Amino acid sequence: MNRAKVNQNINLDDYNDIWIIGEQVDGKIHPVTLELIGEGKKLASKIDKRVVLVIVGFEIDKEVEQLLNYEVDEIYYIEDVSLKEFSTDGYSKAISDLILDKKPEIVLVGATSFGRDIGPRIAAKIGTGLVADCTKLDIDEEDGKILQTRPAFGGNLMATIICPNNRPQMATVRPGVMEKSNFSKEIIGKITKINPKLAASDFRTKLIDRYDPVQKKVNLRDAKIVVSGGRGLKDADGFKLIQRLADVLGGEVGSSRASVDLGWIESDHQVGQTGSTVKPDLYIACGISGAIQHQAGMVDSKYIIAINKDPNAPIFEVCDYGIVGDLFEVIPELIESIEEKQI
Ligand SMILES: Cc1cc2nc3c(=O)[nH]c(=O)nc-3n(C[C@H](O)[C@H](O)[C@H](O)COP(=O)(O)OP(=O)(O)OC[C@H]3O[C@@H](n4cnc5c(N)ncnc54)[C@H](O)[C@@H]3O)c2cc1C
Incomplete structure (x- = not known):
């Protein structure tokens, strides 16, 4: 692979793996997680990379274990009592620290409320770019750059964007667009628990109460x-x-x-x-x-x-x-x- 040292602080060859930032509430996995795994596997097969899923939460071991059935190579389960409920500050710090430590090449997040919240914060913390709301992803097999396509100018044209000089390459991906990864009985991956270093001062907000929205009556995404x-x-x-x-x-x-x-x-x-x-x-x-x-x-x-x-x-x-x-x-x-x- 023809890769250059493009930024004095970054050697592209130090970066590996395709990461999916999974999404869960009370252990219930958001469908976009399986869609991103499916897409991550497609990209990985073109550049021979591992697909790693990152899940953040507390005491959801059983649910995390079930995700191994979707053929990921590894799951980083970031577990801490302070991350039981979603927190913009806590989640983005824990994930950013792990990215800086492990150096993934590509990071995909769902373009959901969750991903639209933490995706740009993580990108800013680690000093890389982010292409928001992608509807198509591909890989330039020559140099491993991810080709990130999204609607632009009010949807009147589709723009394909690359991130040549920084790593990881980050994108949020529209839910409901990519094919979900299939369930497989065969497990190839493993779970690695990560204990994040978080202090009370890392959290600027405190959850006082939670109101669950009334269940939506319409389910367009699964409708036949x-x-x-x-x-x-x-x-x-x-x-x-x-x-x-x-x-x-x-x-x-x-x-x-x-x-x-x-x-x-x-x-x-x-x-x-x-x-x-x-x-x-x-x-x-x-x-x-x-x-x-x-x-x-x-x-x-x-x-x-x-x-x-x-x-x-x-x-x-x-x-x-x-x-x-x-x-x-x-x-x-x-x-x-x-x-x-x-x-
Ligand atoms: C950034 C951006 C994002 C957008 N996102 C969306 C989006 O997510 N979804 C979306 O839908 N639009 C979106 N739009 C708006 C989009 O550009 C159109 O304005 C919108 O889709 C038009 O809706 P429409 O087809 O119902 O209305 P119109 O364009 O007004 O069409 C009405 C149609 O009804 C037909 N018609 C009228 N009477 C009858 C009749 N009696 N029998 C049969 N046919 C009849 C007419 O011939 C006409 O073709 C977006 C626009 C922008 C700029």
Whole structure:
């Protein structure tokens, strides 16, 4: 591998391993952790590196042990009573210290609230760059540089960014985009416990109370069928029609950002660059023009059906089946014929 000493303080050859910063609350592992392991393994196979998972918490040994079933080479389990609950200061210091000690080549964090909080803090503490909200990662096999792709300029173009002079190369990665690592009965890795050096003065905040949010009603990421509505619905009542179609198909209701901005539906339902990324078997876009920012969240669906009265709407460029027509006529007919078949 052709690698130079590019920074007087850094010798790139000192850096090894691909690290995944895992995410857990009360031992419950966030799905993005498995997605990052899957992606880390893909990158590792191209440059012959180890995949190491970092998990921070307290008394979650059983849950950490189960993560060995996802074919990681090693797990660094940073355990301390002060890290039982998430703390921006505590978590970022403990992880930064470990990075400075072990020198990973690549560090991946989920672009979740957790990762968006600690990712940039860790990057600043250890003096490297961070590419936020990546939707695609690859490796330049010549020099091992990670090619980090993310939407730029409001999603109108995709930028591929490299980090040539500093290590580790850090990225936050959008949840729901990468393939999860498969469960394997065979265990190849081991767990190494890390006792972080943390003092009370390292924590600037104190947890006083915790309110768990009400469970979200919509689960777009795991849905097999998503029926989405856009500005073409004309008003909030239009979503009743979308809900009926979703119900007869056993699917979830999605939306464009325009519908959310107009206050017709809650933001949990938004699909797209600033909403959820979905990959259902069937995505039905109703009265949605198909702006690039909407496509960013649904274009990988297995089958896409679009209903739009404008034959030139961009959504027709990405759909498998397009129906040019008024959704208020097309959807009731669709519901009727599906119901007839179900009897
Ligand atoms: C930084 C940034 C991030 C963004 N993130 C997102 C995002 O995450 N998700 C997202 O969706 N957008 C996002 N947007 C907004 C995006 O650019 C579009 O403005 C939005 O997707 C448009 O929503 P829409 O298709 O519902 O509305 P419109 O573009 O207004 O389209 C409405 C469509 O309905 C059709 N229509 C009207 N009446 C009928 C009818 N009776 N029957 C059938 N069809 C009909 C029209 O022909 C039209 O094509 C983002 C924009 C920016 C700048």
